[in-house]
Amino acid sequence: MDFFVFITMLMIASMTKTAYSCRTERSCQEIYQQSINPVPGEYQLCTPTNRTFDVFCDFYDGYGYTYISKRGLGVLQSLSQLYNDRSHVVVRHRQINGIQKDVEISPLSAFRFRYPMSIQLSQAIGYNVPVNAALRPYIYLGFLPAVYARSRTTQGYQVAGVDITFTNCDSNPNSYLAFFANPSNLPLNDYYTRCCMSSVVNAWITRATDSPLSRYLPQKYFYDFEMHMGGCGGYVSTGSFPSISGATVGFRFTASL
Template sequence: MGHVTSGEVTYVENGRSITVFCDFHGDYGYSFLSKAAISSLTSLDYVCQYKQEAMVRVLRPGGIQRESVLKQLHRYQAVYSLSFFLNRYDGYNAPLNRLQPYLYLAFLPISMANVKGTVQGYSANGVDFNFTSSDGNPNSYFVFFAGNQGFSISRLLNSSMINGWITAAQDITTDRYLPATTQKNKGYFMPFEVHFGGSGGLITSNTITHVEGAAVGCRFDKDT
């Protein structure tokens, strides 16, 4: 197959037009979900079939975009896949903010995350960012809010672990940039909530200034 240019693609699902940004990397790529797509989709079964990783792109001040490939911690990669949900979180802990529509990216299920003394967290660009659960608080998720409503709960429990996916994010060339608007119901970059354990940390995006929004992409192979 010849070179394929990254860019926006629109397909029809259940009679609705869905726009995603396909970012190609040789024989695989990532479908970044627009806010409009998250608002229109009823399921992620088609667009998020590959459950071993997710790509998260951050928008920094000045329009700079960087990205991190998120996976389970290395110790769990053979045991647990990631889970992707729309407006629900089956088997995982509820987000503090439930501002629909939202995409919920889940790591450890409650049955594992509520065990005190376990090592938990995530991998970003091959680096494990982890903590030891001291209280069994079973949060283990990223949530991306497509509607841009104001947060009902704003909180920052800062740690190097909870910021790891931002600090480890890698530069990309501008030809792969997503449309950078953060306007309501437009573009790809969304407010977010990231919460791990009680002792892992918590971010709601309105409490930090070094990131203006985040976008999420699901991996695909070109032959799927």
């Protein structure tokens, strides 16, 4: 009898473990490597703590981009499983008429190796905190750390291979683009009504090109956003663009790494 009780307990333990184990892949890179012909689309990934979340894996030949849903952002403790390449990201915005456009952005060519893009989750360590930080969780892309961005020098970022620059006029150390999940649908900070549209901070929108219709993202992947540069580089948020409903970021992965 003791033997059968022991076997029964093992079976129950095994079933319990299976019921609560995460059976999906950890990254779009892993899906790519396990597929003969990976198809771009929505997938579920698994966190190190065995929680699932929705992503859109945008596959290309040997590389791709991971887009995370707003709800999915709330279960992560880090963004590191979404990418293995910080050379650039793809930023996509969605117009209220449904059209989607995207563009590659990266640090300025002069700083690319010295200051690679900082990718953080709901924090801005070494960088200036975003105006709408209360709308957390948020994705933070930092271009120049505050210790350098305080200098009155030529700063900016790169859009579609073109350096977009300004001269920091007052040592304000802002150099970032952030995306806010805003799960409680709180209003944006009204700072955008007072400051400071410019050709620098809207370059990632004006230089974006149409996304392929077959790779369109569902609405749940688009966030509120803000970009802040300088000291005289400008500031915009979702509220600055009545024709835009949100934006999102695609994190790059290379399949061979």
